[in-house]
Amino acid sequence: MTALTEARLDILIAEDEEHIAKLISFKLSKEGFRVTVAKNGQEAIDQLRSKPWGLIILDVMMPLKDGWEVLKAVQSSQDLKRIPVLMLTAKTLQKDVASAAELGATHFLKKPFDPAELAATARRLTGMKPA
């Protein structure tokens, strides 16, 4: 496996809801990804340059800094903005989708997420082959 393919296996999840973070981490680990969980937006920002992430998954409402602030931090850097960002949105909040699009996010996953869709989306965005 090349270094470039290795890099795509690392996923950063920013989600303060511990149980959802565990569920996402469980599913993606089973798919072969290496998952790091940040418990709030500040932790996520601190982790942005710790690895060459293949994908960043962001919840919106988090303590300290929210998903929008993390997204802005990603979009403000030339090297970070190449990383695909998947926003986790509540199904009733269409304005989340509009706000994310304004900030440059193009990928969304509505809660409750379908585990198969989560896995397929992660594979697609990281360039892994379909299962």
Next chain:
Amino acid sequence: MTFDWDSDPELKAMRAGFIASLAERRDLARKALSALRSGAPEAIADVIFIAHKVAGAAESFGFPTVSQVAAAIEEALPSREKALVSALAEEPGLLTRALGLAELLDELLTAAAGGKDPVHLSSDPRYRAIALA
């Protein structure tokens, strides 16, 4: 499609952990309820936060009614962008209304902490009043 909770001991433990967390969230909701009863409107933010988090998580763990009702409670209260001070000025009865919603949230979480989705609450008049608003 959802997770097959019985297919993997790790998944089963995760669901059990989530159910245990519902009791903790109920306790937090009761603290907010108590604060509201004492006339502390800032506790409305706590109710919104608890409702939001539960709404986003519960259905993933097999509690669709909990998500549905919690989402309605969240939507029925001032959005986080809206300052509480201005919301109270615009709606003098907001504290009373929030108290009723906090009571519904307490009942929702108490029922779900027992491990079953409280389907009966989807036909509760208090839920129907906010869901249809």
